[in-house]
Amino acid sequence: MLIHAKRALLPDGWAKDICVTVQHGVIASVGVGVGHGGGVDALLPGGQNLHSHAFQRGFAGLAETRGPGQDSFWTWRDMMYRFALILDPDDAQAIAEMAYAEMLEAGYTRVGEFHYLHHRPDGAPYDDPAEMSARIFAAARATGIALTHLPVFYAHGGFGRAPASRGQRRFLHDPDAFAGLVARCDAMARPGDVVGYAPHSLRAADASDLAALAQALPGRQVHIHVAEQAKEVDDCLAAYGRRPVERLFDIAAVGPGWCLIHATHLAPSEGARIAGSGAVVGLCPVTEANLGDGIFAAPAFMAEGGVFGIGTDSNIRIRLAEELRMLEYGQRLTARARNVLAGAGSTGTQLYRRALDGGARALGAPAPAIAPGAPADLVGLSDPLGIGDALADRWIFGSDGAVSDVWVAGRHLVRDGRHADRDRIAARFARAVRRVLAAG
Secondary structure, X not given: OEEEEEEEEEOOEEEEEEEEEEEXXXXXXXEEOOOOOOOEEEEEEOEEEEEEOHHHHHHOOOOOOOOOOOOOHHHHHXXXXXXXXXXXXXXXXXXXXXXXXXXHHXXXXXXXXXXXXXXXXXXXXXXXXXXXXXXXXXXXXXHOOEEEEEEEEOOOOEOOOEOOOHHHOOOXXXXXXXXXXXXXXXXXXXXXOEEOEEEOOOOOOOHHHHHHHHHHOOOOOEEEEEOOOHHHHHXXXXXXXXXXXXXXXXXOOOOOOEEEEEOOOOOXXXXXXXXXXXXXXXXXXXXXXXXXXXXXXXXXXXXXXXXXXXXXXXXXXXXXXXXXXXXXXXXXXHHOOOOOOOOOOOHHHHHHHHHHHHHHHHHOOOOOOOOOOOEOOEEEEOOOOOXXXXXXXXXXXXXXXXXXEEEEOXXXXXXXXXXXXHHHHXXXXXXXXXXXXXXX
């Protein structure tokens, strides 16, 4: 198969008149200056979404009504729990298919699914304990997106092994049962899929849990929420006399296989320690803004050599360009300066490259590149104005509607900005969400 592009973002920069040869889902060759003037306007390596809770797409925009008191992450979480307690497996799959189709349309070719909805609504296991994970794999197969599946370990309701609440009953495991769940997920993975695991947070998994998981599941990608909320920092200090990132490094061998999600509220020494460990910080700027989390201190972290990737988290909005724009704009508002997260040259291109690198590292995926041997995971952008090499800036900062085509492992899944199976997926999604909202 041949893919032609007027321009492409190659490892050494933008080039003109590109012809990519794909064999068995892998890029076999890249010709420069040999295009026939047709094909997509611009071709980029596929985006990496390192953090998603797919089911939350079902209530996007439905938690925006303020109650009598101050609204916060914690009041939003109550709404999320109510929604999660109603979903059945068919609902979960329908919502995940919609989220994944929209991710592909946005330019993501791989998703890291941080999946904690495991059991029946009453908390009892399904006959197949991996039933809900199976629906995530089914949604990935149906849409064609590459998957890094991250089953979530959740045992406690707060620091100090506090009892879990009723709203958390679908999430809970002990280490032995959880290891069995991960083994079942291994059996469901397609070629190219990755199965890691995710201790939800230091609230939900304590030192003994992390040790048991590390022993039972060595050599896997590990993701964890940490320091997302100021209250979380205060509670961790009260329980252990240590901030969350300090506590995590005290009790776990954090290293290059780890991804620390959010890490919003850090002391300078904590940011330097994360950067030095080789762990990736997973930033979800749209969700972090929606929930009022705060703004990650990216310039200081990057100055220490820190690596970041981006995710869609609550899936309130599924827009790759918007995540990068929000990331940069948050830093501009904080620093009262422009083009904060880039060196000389195109901010859009540099942000995209950095997010690709960090995302792939966090997801255990091959480095995204338009180069021989790389997976044929590619994104086409339209360029009706002939912007040329500044197209990434136009896409991220001027318009987020420029994705025209997407290929995953050489499969042409998105054409003219629409997933090939969008109509069926959207109809099923609408039925599922209407059922859940009516039941609530």
